Amino acid sequence: MDVLEAIRTRRATREFTEQTPDAAVIASLIEAAAWAPSGINLQPWCFFVVDDRATLGACSTQAKALMLGQAEEHPELAGLRPMLESPIFNIFYNAPILVVICATSADEMAMKDCCLAAENLMLAAHGQGLGSCWIGLSEAWLNTPAAKTRLGVPTGFRPVAPIIIGYPKGPAHGGERRAPDVRHVRREAG
Numbered sequence: 494m495d496v497l498e499a500i501r502t503r504r505a506t507r508e509f510t511e512q513t514p515d516a517a518v519i520a521s522l523i524e525a526a527a528w529a530p531s532g533i534n535l536q537p538w539c540f541f542v543v544d545d546r547a548t549l550g551a552c553s554t555q556a557k558a559l560m561l562g563q564a565e566e567h568p569e570l571a572g573l574r575p576m577l578e579s580p581i582f583n584i585f586y587n588a589p590i591l592v593v594i595c596a597t598s599a600d601e602m603a604m605k606d607c608c609l610a611a612e613n614l615m616l617a618a619h620g621q622g623l624g625s626c627w628i629g630l631s632e633a634w635l636n637t638p639a640a641k642t643r644l645g646v647p648t649g650f651r652p653v654a655p656i657i658i659g660y661p662k663g664p665a666h667g668g669e670r671r672a673p674d675v676r677h678v679r680r681e682a683g
């Protein structure tokens with residue numbers, strides 16, 4: 494697939510078939526992620542792969558409970574309450590795979606590097622007929638000591654980009670974009 498076509502046609506996928514992608518396919522996506530540029534080529538990332546739906550379901554339950562607890566202090570989460578209270582809502586949409594890209598240092602640049610790796614991963618997934626979606630809703634939980642212990646994430650690592658992956662159940666929806674706001678800077682007079 495042409496790069497521009499891949500960029501334009503990738504969509505967030507929230508419905509997946511029962512099929513679990515092969516480990517070799519996931520390894521190839523992670524390799525693509527690791528080809529992302531990084532500041533001073535430090536490659537400050539580590540990839541944690543959860544490939545078990547039951548584990549992901551349990552993680553979703555814990556993440557929802559944490560967010561519901563936080564909804565008291567964070568009014569912006571109030572609108573999510575009905576969804577978070579629903580026992581059938583899985584924040585990982587019953588995907589077969591979650592890849593959590595973690596920054597291996599607290600450095601701000603490492604976070605940016607992980608975001609670039611995440612986009613590579615999502616585009617590579619799309620190129621292989623897989624769907625993906627970044628699950629920001631899991632970020633608060635992933636950064637708790639309990640979650641880090643559960644996933645084996647060292648204390649000094651920071652979960653940045655949690656990406657679910659699987660085979661899309663149906664055609665992609667949406668994808669509208671505003672025209673980019675571009676402002677050309679003029680040469681200084683004189």
Ligand SMILES: Cc1cc2nc3c(=O)[nH]c(=O)nc-3n(C[C@H](O)[C@H](O)[C@H](O)COP(=O)(O)O)c2cc1C
Binds near residue numbers: 504626627628
């Ligand atoms: C940082 C970030 C966090 C996101 N968190 C979630 C999430 O928690 N749940 C979800 O369903 N989609 C999430 N998304 C997916 C966006 O909703 C989606 O990318 C956006 O609506 C644009 O749609 P498209 O990816 O199909 O072009 C997230 C995307 C990004 C980049």
